[in-house]
Amino acid sequence: MQTYITDNTSKSDTVVAFNAHTIVDKSLATGQVLVFSNPLFNIGEAYDSGAGIFTAPVSGIYFFSAHFCLYNTRHWYYAFMKENDVVVVKDLKYVGETSVCETASAVVLLLQNERLWIECRSGSTDDQFLSASKQRSSFSGALLHRVNGYP
Structure with missing residues (x-):
């Protein structure tokens, strides 16, 4: 991996970045993709705000972050998914009297046209997100x- 990065340090002028908020469906079924419908910016147009899926326009090392604000007494499981592989799994459980926000992140190698999304791993009919x-x-x-x- 180091050879691929070192050999290409002067060739990396592609800019890809997005930040989106507003979860469309706040009561998710198990296996459902979280769709953040309101991009603040989407440089490179790699994030599909209708489907909630990021598609890598070029092979590279990407950083992803998700920030979730949940109502009090909610519990929820989610995963960053890369095609059919779980990249990061995070467990959120709240039994307190106040709402809480939490952030998860991942550094991921994606090949060109590979996709990444956030998926609900344990559904609920309750509104989960503030x-x-x-x-x-x-x-x-x-x-x-x-x-x-890179192979």
């Missing part, structure tokens, strides 16, 4: 470094 001016869930990602010729 949406207020001071507590807002979001999903963001950026290309850290392009990787050319």
Whole structure:
């Protein structure tokens, strides 16, 4: 991997970055993709705000972050998914009297046209997510470094 990065340090001028908020469906079924419908920006147009899926325009090392604000007494499981592989699994459980926000992140190698999304791993019919001016869930990602010729 180091050889691929070092050999391509002067060739990485592609800019890919997005930040989206506003979860469309706040009561998710198991296996459902979280759709963040309101992109603040989407440089490179790699994030599909209608489907909630990021598609890598180039092979590279990407950074993803998700920020979730949940109502009190909710519990929820989710995963960052890369095609059919779980990239990061995070467990959120709240039994307290106040709402809480939490952030998860992942650094991921994606090949060109590979996809990444956030998936609900344990569904609920209850509204899970707060949406207020001071507590807002979001999903963001950026290309850290392009990787050319990686198998």
